[in-house]
Amino acid sequence: MASDAPRVTLITGSSRGIGRLLALKLAAKGEHVVVNYKKNVELADDVVREARAAGGGGIAVQADIEEPDDIDALFEAVRAEYGRLDAFVANAAASAFKPVTALKLHHLDRSWAMNVRSFVLGAQRALSLMGNDGGRIVAVTSYGSLRSFPTYASLGAAKSAVETYVRFMATEFGPKNVTVNAVNGGLIDTDSLEYFYQRVPGMAPMQSVIEKIPLGRPGTADDMASAVEFLLGPTAGYITGQTLTVDGGLTVVAPPFWADTSGELRAAVYGD
Numbered sequence: 001m002a003s004d005a006p007r008v009t010l011i012t013g014s015s016r017g018i019g020r021l022l023a024l025k026l027a028a029k030g031e032h033v034v035v036n037y038k039k040n041v042e043l044a045d046d047v048v049r050e051a052r053a054a055g056g057g058g059i060a061v062q063a064d065i066e067e068p069d070d071i072d073a074l075f076e077a078v079r080a081e082y083g084r085l086d087a088f089v090a091n092a093a094a095s096a097f098k099p100v101t102a103l104k105l106h107h108l109d110r111s112w113a114m115n116v117r118s119f120v121l122g123a124q125r126a127l128s129l130m131g132n133d134g135g136r137i138v139a140v141t142s143y144g145s146l147r148s149f150p151t152y153a154s155l156g157a158a159k160s161a162v163e164t165y166v167r168f169m170a171t172e173f174g175p176k177n178v179t180v181n182a183v184n185g186g187l188i189d190t191d192s193l194e195y196f197y198q199r200v201p202g203m204a205p206m207q208s209v210i211e212k213i214p215l216g217r218p219g220t221a222d223d224m225a226s227a228v229e230f231l232l233g234p235t236a237g238y239i240t241g242q243t244l245t246v247d248g249g250l251t252v253v254a255p256p257f258w259a260d261t262s263g264e265l266r267a268a269v270y271g272d
Ligand SMILES: NC(=O)c1ccc[n+]([C@@H]2O[C@H](COP(=O)([O-])OP(=O)(O)OC[C@H]3O[C@@H](n4cnc5c(N)ncnc54)[C@H](OP(=O)(O)O)[C@@H]3O)[C@@H](O)[C@H]2O)c1
Pocket: 012, 013, 014, 015, 016, 017, 018, 019, 036, 037, 038, 039, 040, 041, 043, 063, 064, 065, 066, 090, 091, 092, 093, 094, 114, 140, 141, 142, 143, 184, 185, 186, 187, 188, 189, 190, 191, 192, 193
């Protein structure tokens, strides 16, 4: 990157949620963001407007990352506008939430295309747009890559594959001074969390999970965006191939849970 030019970061799925917040954090530092979206053009345009108002810049680019031709067009738009890329954040995700026995061929194929193939194709194209100073790649994953819970097999397996690709890319891209990491989220308060707990038929109540989280609350989009921002930033230049978990401790607890204890034992932790 030319030292006086603002940094350019492409974030898939940044019209809403974690991606949007990350775009605005980077813009507030004067950086440029490529705001990718699938359907919500008005929301994406709003993010670009807010990015400019915050002192940065950017463009909105529609592309369905399930489609390889759209991925090509997305990176072509970056090349045409900026001629280079400094960071790529693979953030957008989608899958079918069903028991393994109910997963049909199209669920398996689409989940791979949307969550894994798009990351690999995107990282290849991002690398080719990064200059001699190198760059950063961050994938946003989730705790289904580490733990098993109802209906999440398809997306959890894809997130595991992404974290594995992160390690392989780190070794291959390191000599070009490109770091590759993942940020793995627990229960994060966004539209997709709402969908999972309210619209998947028979799903356990969200409160039954929240009470098991050591920090006692869902994460926020800001918790996630801050971790990604750190890995994109100047102090994280020697970190590569890693998965940083942002889950309030959700993946370190196991049954029996402190939340289910009683009497003096419970009081020792909760004070009640
Ligand atoms: N929310 C959680 O509890 C949680 C927890 C852990 C990890 N994560 C991870 O965090 C990431 C972001 O999650 P989120 O909840 O903020 O948002 P999300 O619901 O996963 O994604 C929303 C964004 O992705 C875009 N998008 C959806 N399908 C797309 C496609 N085929 N092509 C391009 N863009 C597409 C949407 O665009 P439109 O606005 O145009 O639809 C929107 O900008 C995901 O990787 C998710 O797995 C989330």
